[in-house]
Each structure stands twice: as structure tokens, then as C-alpha cells.
Amino acid sequence: MGRLLKYLRPGLRAAIPRDTVLTATERLGSLTHLVSSLEYLARERDRAWGGPNNWEVTRAIFVSRAPKLTKALDVVARRDVTRALHVARVLAAVAMWAPVPKGARVAANAVLSGSQVALYARHLYGTDGADQVSFLVQTLATIARAGQRRPALVDACLWFIALQSVLSYTVSGWAKLPSATWRSGRALPGITRTLTYGDPQVWGLLTRYPRATRVLAHGVLAMECGFPLVFAARGRAAPLVLGSAGAFHLVNARVMGLGRFFWSFVSTYPAVLYATGPREATALDGSVTRRDDALPAACAAVVAAFLAGAQAARVQRARVVAAGRGDERTHVAASGNTLSYRRSGPEDGPIMLLENGLCATAEHWEWIAGMLSPRFTTVTYQRAGYGPSRCDGDFRFETMVDDLVGLARHVAGDRPIVLIGHSLGGYLAVLAAARLGTQVSGIALIDSSHPAELHRSPRQAKGADGLSGALTLMPLSLRAGLGVLLQRPDWVDKLPEHVRELSLAQYRDPGMWVAAAREWRATKHRFETFDGDLPTISAPMLVITAGQTAAADPVQAELHDELAAAAPRAERHTLAGYDHDQVISDEPAAAAVADLVVRFVDSLNRTEVTADVRDAS
Structure with a gap:
């Protein structure tokens, strides 16, 4: 030595x-x-x-x-x-x-x-x-x-x-x-x-x-x-x-x-x-x-070949993501963002507008959208930067709400709207409902975020730091072509088969992570500065909590109770055995959610008929 x-x-x-x-x-x-x-x-x-x-x-x-x-x-x-x-x-x-x-x-x-x-x-x-x-x-x-x-x-x-x-x-x-x-x-x-x-x-x-x-x-x-x-x-x-x-x-x-x-x-x-x-x-x-020095030279050659192939795969993946499913429509929002959306179902009755969670695309809704569309006009869309949608203007937290409100008015005209949101999409739906007023006949929140969660839930506060780190690294890694190294997540194979490969391409594409990182920075600041006052909620509300969320973080269940209490009329349900993502990506959970939503919307219609009868009398 x-x-x-x-x-x-x-x-x-x-x-x-x-x-x-x-x-x-x-x-x-x-x-x-x-x-x-x-x-x-x-x-x-x-x-x-x-x-x-x-x-x-x-x-x-x-x-x-x-x-x-x-x-x-x-x-x-x-x-x-x-x-x-x-x-x-x-x-x-x-x-x-x-x-x-x-x-x-x-x-x-x-x-x-x-x-x-x-x-x-x-x-x-x-x-x-x-x-x-x-x-x-x-x-x-x-x-x-x-x-x-x-x-x-x-x-x-x-x-x-x-x-x-x-x-x-x-x-x-x-x-x-x-x-x-x-x-x-x-x-x-x-x-x-x-x-x-x-x-x-x-x-x-x-x-x-x-x-x-x-x-x-x-x-x-x-x-x-x-x-x-x-x-x-x-x-x-x-x-x-x-x-x-x-x-x-x-x-x-x-x-x-x-x-x-x-x-x-x-x-x-x-x-x-x-x-x-x-x-x-x-x-x-x-x-x-x-x-x-043969080994490092060989390693350098292998790495160079891998990176070249990875970049070619990234470009091809970006084309798949930009192409979407081929039947999307577009709406240019007042913010300058171009939003891609899909519309299906009969052209009468209320509009079911589904709002995604953070780092999630419209394809995550495929089970629920497919179960709702036989009865209702069902609209799913990609927020700015996700999938074929583009983020072309200045971005603030309010931009997400502005875009949702503008899209809702575009697709609904004067028809009633039911806003359905998962995770962050739940809070965005609540904010949009306050802006849309009486045109919103109901709100369905599925394991929704709450603006006070970073203050009151230690589990959410701890997870926020980890999420910030992940959303900093992921765009850089995926831009370098390392998306091919991302393991195929379990939830992909639980979605309907016809959207699995597109969902995997979106997951491995930097665009989704860049958009998510931009949204998370704005959301984190909004939640950290939350003053404690929820917006005025005038529509009936359906609040669904994933069973594993309630078990792992009782504070989150309490926050869901507060959201329900803020509405003039609300239903509360907990789906036992499912986590935050499974509650919409697993077919059995999605079927349970869709059933609750259908019954909730039917109850809204019965309430309206009763009110009309009373007015006539």
C-alpha cells in the first residue's frame, strides 16, 4: 500500500x-x-x-x-x-x-x-x-x-x-x-x-x-x-x-x-x-x-450507439404522441394554447367534461369515458403541453382553469355541464365550476386534490419534495433519449388495449413531463399560499375517495369531507381496495366510479324535474 x-x-x-x-x-x-x-x-x-x-x-x-x-x-x-x-x-x-x-x-x-x-x-x-x-x-x-x-x-x-x-x-x-x-x-x-x-x-x-x-x-x-x-x-x-x-x-x-x-x-x-x-x-x-484502453473505447462506442438509437426512438415516439388517436378535434383557447379533445356519445342532455390529474393524459379516462358515452355526450381533452395539445402562451396556474372554462363553453354551448375531475383535475373542476356558474349542474371529484393538503397532510408535504425532484430530472432524462429505459408501468396494461401503446408513448415522451413540471411548479406555489377559503360551490357534488388513500392518509379523507361540505348537496363514497391511480385505470374501479356518476347525474335530473313541478304548481 x-x-x-x-x-x-x-x-x-x-x-x-x-x-x-x-x-x-x-x-x-x-x-x-x-x-x-x-x-x-x-x-x-x-x-x-x-x-x-x-x-x-x-x-x-x-x-x-x-x-x-x-x-x-x-x-x-x-x-x-x-x-x-x-x-x-x-x-x-x-x-x-x-x-x-x-x-x-x-x-x-x-x-x-x-x-x-x-x-x-x-x-x-x-x-x-x-x-x-x-x-x-x-x-x-x-x-x-x-x-x-x-x-x-x-x-x-x-x-x-x-x-x-x-x-x-x-x-x-x-x-x-x-x-x-x-x-x-x-x-x-x-x-x-x-x-x-x-x-x-x-x-x-x-x-x-x-x-x-x-x-x-x-x-x-x-x-x-x-x-x-x-x-x-x-x-x-x-x-x-x-x-x-x-x-x-x-x-x-x-x-x-x-x-x-x-x-x-x-x-x-x-x-x-x-x-x-x-x-x-x-x-x-x-x-x-x-x-x-479497449474497454472504455468499447463502452464509449456502445453508449454513442445507444444514445443515437434512443434519440431516433424519441423522435418516433414524439410523432406517435403528436398524432394522437386520429379523431381529435382542436380548440384554440383565449390563452393561445391549442387544446386537443375528443367528443363522443349522443348530442343531447348534459355534457360530461372529464379533467385529468397531474402528469396524466385523456387516455387515463378511457374506461370511464367508454362507460359514460353510451348515455351522455362525453368530452376528454389534453391540457396544454400534453399529447397533441400545445402550450403557446404564458403559463400561470390560472391558465389551466381559463383553458378548462373556455373549452367547456366551446363544447357545451348552452347545454348543462357536469365536470368530473381526478386528482388535481378535481380542484381545477371546482375552480372552473365557480366561473361557469349555473351552467354547471354537477361536479364529480375522484380522489381529488385539496389546496390545503400541503399544509395539513405530512404525507402530501413529504411527497411534494419527491415529486419536485422527479419532475426536474425526468424531462432532462427523456430529452436525452432515456425514455426507452423507463419500465413499462403496471397501469398501462390495465387500460383498454387500444390505448395502451399510445399511453406508454406519452409516458416515455418528455412532453408530458415538461408540461407536468410546469403545472406542478404553479400548483405547488398555489397550494403553499392557500388562504384557507374554497371557492363558492353552487352545484351538487359527488366526492369519491380511493380506499387506500383514506387508509394511508386520513387527513386526505378529511379534506374530501370538507369539499363535500362546501357544496349545497353532496354524496360521499369510498372505493375500498384501490389506490389513487387505480381508481380510474382499473376496469372494476372505473366501472364502480362510472356507476356512481350515472346515478349522481340521474339524481340531478330528478331534482330538476321535481323543482319544475313545484314551480308549475
Whole structure:
């Protein structure tokens, strides 16, 4: 290890001999395994009855998925076998620091990586990122040491470790960057006050000096986001960046008790120094060796090809989204926005106008719209920026309400309107109803948002920060063509089959997320500055709450009660067993909602007939 320390001096970047790097990597990596096994040997109660890793309980997870594999895991789970494996890991880790032959190093590395796989199920609860990094490092060290006669193979393994290290830090930093909690510095006190990890004294200091805490948080963000700078200036900045990262982990080891993280991530640093340094190194005997850079070149080619293909897919996806379903009509709103809408059903009676939630398109209504349209004129539309609709004017929160009011007057003429809104669309429907006056004969709110939810619901307030971060990252990622990496969400396949691919294209297209981010900024500000007064509601109201919403957040159910209480007449219903999205995307839930809406509208008609009879008498 002493030979490696001279390469940590900033400004001096001589090439590091390949064997020195490999030895340092496997030795530092072995310390993570050593600490881990010593911890497990000292805490056998964790595997006893009542402990988090009692096999009689944990095995149920595996036996349902892989019964044949579980039989082998049963052997590993025996107390004597588990203990023997950990003792072997301790001996292998110690051997890495002894002057043993290269063959013994191969065996020691293999024992450390192989036993980690064997013991994974046995220690399912308690594993973390340190275990993942240590497995990666030790496995690649095993391959490199076994193929040491092939320098290109060794260099490929070291490059893999280095690139994974850079990627891990960079992704971690950029994932934190959109979070207002991290940017404001509030994250650090929160982390140090957790029940499992943390330090009360450090928490006290961080809360006492918020400015210093904010500077410290910004330092963490700068270190992680700027980690690719290890490649800058021919690697001269690498020792400084690695020193900062190592100090960060050292502090975490003291404050958070994350000692294994220190050794696991530091074990990647020799490979980073090797990959960022000069390509040629002179050995003690005067011979010159040259680093093989085939792996990063291949990775760069693969990434370039992927990004080119991803951009082509993004362009094609944008065409699919812009084309819509082919039968949309358009309305140019007073705001200058061009709204795309679909109209179906008979041309008499009230107009059913459906308003979408945040980050949702008209296709989310397909079950309910299809169930309403045989009896009523049913209109669904895309708000500005969603689907084929365009946002061409200045945007404010009121723009969404203005556009809804204008569209309602356009499609209804002098016919009565029933506004139906889901999530944010519920609150927009309430605001639009206040503007449309007596033309609105009824309002149906489906798991609606309430402007006081960020003040009164801790769950909603916490979710708001996460949503802000997601809506900052998603447009950037999707514009880069990464939509193809987005997993197909479950709700897509619960929609009617004829809208699934269009809905998936919308979900993976940046346009929807750009529009949602714009709307969320305006909505968040509106909700945070809410003065407590709901608009005057003159129409009867149907308020439906998703059962899982009521169970997970009773405050939200109370807010729905307040919305109902603000109407002159209201019905309240809770659909048990469904969450916020399922309540309109799952066919059974949609059928229940549609049935409630139909009965609600029929009751409005009966009320009007009764009123007419009374007036005539």
C-alpha cells in the first residue's frame, strides 16, 4: 500500500504499475469482507429466533420463488455452515495482506466473492450498497488475478471498477441535486437524526449552524456531481477528488456508523487512479508497460450507439404522441394554447367534461369515458403541453382553469355541464365550476386534490419534495433519449388495449413531463399560499375517495369531507381496495366510479324535474 500513496499527491501523476493497482484493490476490498464477517460472527443473535435474519422466516421469500435453490440455501443456513463460511472469509481476507503466492490470492478472492453470494439469502436484511460494491470489486479482482498473464484482461477489470465508481458517485449526486431538501441543507440534519444511524451531537451542531450545514451539503453535491473531473487535466485532479470522497466516507463512518462503506468505496480508488493516469508505466527493471484502453473505447462506442438509437426512438415516439388517436378535434383557447379533445356519445342532455390529474393524459379516462358515452355526450381533452395539445402562451396556474372554462363553453354551448375531475383535475373542476356558474349542474371529484393538503397532510408535504425532484430530472432524462429505459408501468396494461401503446408513448415522451413540471411548479406555489377559503360551490357534488388513500392518509379523507361540505348537496363514497391511480385505470374501479356518476347525474335530473313541478304548481 505504501507504494500507492505516492500517487495520491496532487499534480504528480506518474503511471501506476498494473500489479500495484491490482494488489491495492484486492487488499482494500478484502477489508470490507473482513469487517462484515466479524460483525456477523459477533452478532449471531440476528440469525436466532426473533432476529431480522432468522432463516425460518426469511426462507419463505425464497421457497415461493425457487424451491430447488432453497434446498441448497437450507444447507448454508445451518448454524455451523454459516459460521464456517464467515471464518473462511476472515482467513481469506487476512491472507490478502500476507506475502502469499498468486495462486493463493486467486483462491482468497474467490472465497470472498463466492461466499458472499452463498450467504446473501442468509443475511438478506442488513445488506446495503457497501456489500454490492465489495462484491463487484472482489469478483473483478478474482478474474483479473486469475488472468494476470493477459494484461488486457486485467486492465479491462480495473477499468470496469473505475467506471463503476465514477458512475456510482455521479448518479448519486445528480439524483440528489433536484431535491430542495438537499439544496437547502435540510437533508443532513435529517440523516443524522435517524433512529438506526446518526449522532445526536452532530445533529445538534448541524441544526445550530444552518448556514454552515448548507455549505456542507453543497460540498457533498459538488463532490458527487463533479466526480467525473477525475478524468480532467490528464487525471491531475483525481487525487484531490478521491481525497474529498474518502474524507466524506470517513466522516460517515464516524457519524453514521457506516464503516463498511468507507472500505468498499475506497477499494475502487486505486483503479480510478490507474484509469485516469498516464497510459505508460516504467517498471523497476526498466521495462515499459502500456495500459489497454479497449474497454472504455468499447463502452464509449456502445453508449454513442445507444444514445443515437434512443434519440431516433424519441423522435418516433414524439410523432406517435403528436398524432394522437386520429379523431381529435382542436380548440384554440383565449390563452393561445391549442387544446386537443375528443367528443363522443349522443348530442343531447348534459355534457360530461372529464379533467385529468397531474402528469396524466385523456387516455387515463378511457374506461370511464367508454362507460359514460353510451348515455351522455362525453368530452376528454389534453391540457396544454400534453399529447397533441400545445402550450403557446404564458403559463400561470390560472391558465389551466381559463383553458378548462373556455373549452367547456366551446363544447357545451348552452347545454348543462357536469365536470368530473381526478386528482388535481378535481380542484381545477371546482375552480372552473365557480366561473361557469349555473351552467354547471354537477361536479364529480375522484380522489381529488385539496389546496390545503400541503399544509395539513405530512404525507402530501413529504411527497411534494419527491415529486419536485422527479419532475426536474425526468424531462432532462427523456430529452436525452432515456425514455426507452423507463419500465413499462403496471397501469398501462390495465387500460383498454387500444390505448395502451399510445399511453406508454406519452409516458416515455418528455412532453408530458415538461408540461407536468410546469403545472406542478404553479400548483405547488398555489397550494403553499392557500388562504384557507374554497371557492363558492353552487352545484351538487359527488366526492369519491380511493380506499387506500383514506387508509394511508386520513387527513386526505378529511379534506374530501370538507369539499363535500362546501357544496349545497353532496354524496360521499369510498372505493375500498384501490389506490389513487387505480381508481380510474382499473376496469372494476372505473366501472364502480362510472356507476356512481350515472346515478349522481340521474339524481340531478330528478331534482330538476321535481323543482319544475313545484314551480308549475
